[in-house]
Ligand code: HEC
């Protein structure tokens with residue numbers, strides 16, 4: 385250890401480090417800038433009305449082998465669902481006798497006790513979550529949820545602070561599943577402000593077990609079951625048009641999200657899984673409207689395809705992915721260049737003394 389002038393030595397080492405870093409940053413930003421596409425690829429959509437696009441009309445009352453197999457895998461019998469009446473679709477009305485969330489189903493799966501345990505079509509299949517035994521879901525609920533939502537899930541916790549915590553009865557499995565799998569619940573902020581997406585505390589299996597338990601309480605299910613989107617055959621271009629019409633006003637055309645009134649916001653769409661996107665549409669979390677009678681399952685599938693392909697994984701022709709963030713990423717490159725350059729100048733000035 386040299387006793388002589390340690391400060392100068394440290395300064396000198398620090399300077400060398402700065403030069404190395406700024407040199408690197410200049411090099412890499414140069415490479416990125418060279419490879420970056422010059423135009424940002426925000427989807428420019430020609431807004432067209434697409435209400436009747438590609439929705440297969442079910443005319444016969446037979447169930448396809450694929451859907452029959454889904455019922456069989458749930459230990460249930462396949463029965464024909466509700467055929468689509470396009471005139472009612474046009475009025476935006478809900479035609480479902482068995483589920484308010486998903487009006488247009490080609491099959492319903494009925495178990496031996498007459499319970500509908502699944503329903504859907506080739507675009508989206510909805511399943512009633514299970515907990516074996518039900519006490520597993522109950523235990524999870526009492527551990528993670530009842531302190532706020534109450535042991536009866538009615539929004540009245542022990543101690544009696546009402547009006548803050550929503551009543552969970554009758555919300556339906558997809559709502560419960562969405563709030564748990566997106567990490568919004570169990571809430572970290574008990575004050576009732578908009579819960580944020582975060583790393584989930586519970587596993588997907590546990591989310592279904594809690595949903596099954598809450599759904600077993602009275603009153604019975606009003607909302608949709610947990611959706612599984614089949615993206616095969618989806619029309620991304622149609623999804624883009626529908627997105628521009630129905631979603632961009634709040635989430636912006638790039639899906640980046642935006643502030644709404646009363647200190648709320650529409651979040652970025654870059655993290656939601658396909659099934660969570662469908663859940664959001666079918667259940668309408670927070671201030672988001674619930675898209676039920678006005679969007680068919682095929683249209684929802686197309687929107688999901690557009691969000692999970694084009695918004696979450698934009699194709700950058702430039703080769704080096706900048707995350708599709710356009711101006712932000714390019715601004716950052718400029719910043720890296722500028723700061724790197726400034727550091728060099730500073731060092732040079734310092735060295736001249
Ligand atoms: C610390 C308190 C707290 C805990 C614990 C908690 N919640 Fe919540 N929950 C809230 C608050 C506050 C809201 C309202 C937040 C919002 O609207 O963004 C909420 C909202 C919800 C909603 C949305 C209800 C609706 O009508 O839209 C669901 C569903 C939900 N919670 C389920 C659960 C489940 C399931 C658990 C356990 C895994 C849980 N919560 C644990 C406080 C809590």
Ligand code: HEC
Pocket residue numbers: 566578579580581627630631632633634635644648649650651652653654655656660661664665669670671672673675687691
């Ligand atoms: C009126 C504004 C509004 C419209 C229109 C809207 N949303 Fe939302 N959306 C929201 C808000 C607000 C939230 C957050 C709700 C909360 O957390 O309390 C949200 C949440 C979401 C989420 C959850 C994101 C995550 O990672 O957790 C998805 C996915 C989503 N919206 C997709 C859509 C799609 C697709 C459309 C069009 C069909 C749409 N939204 C239309 C306001 C809107």
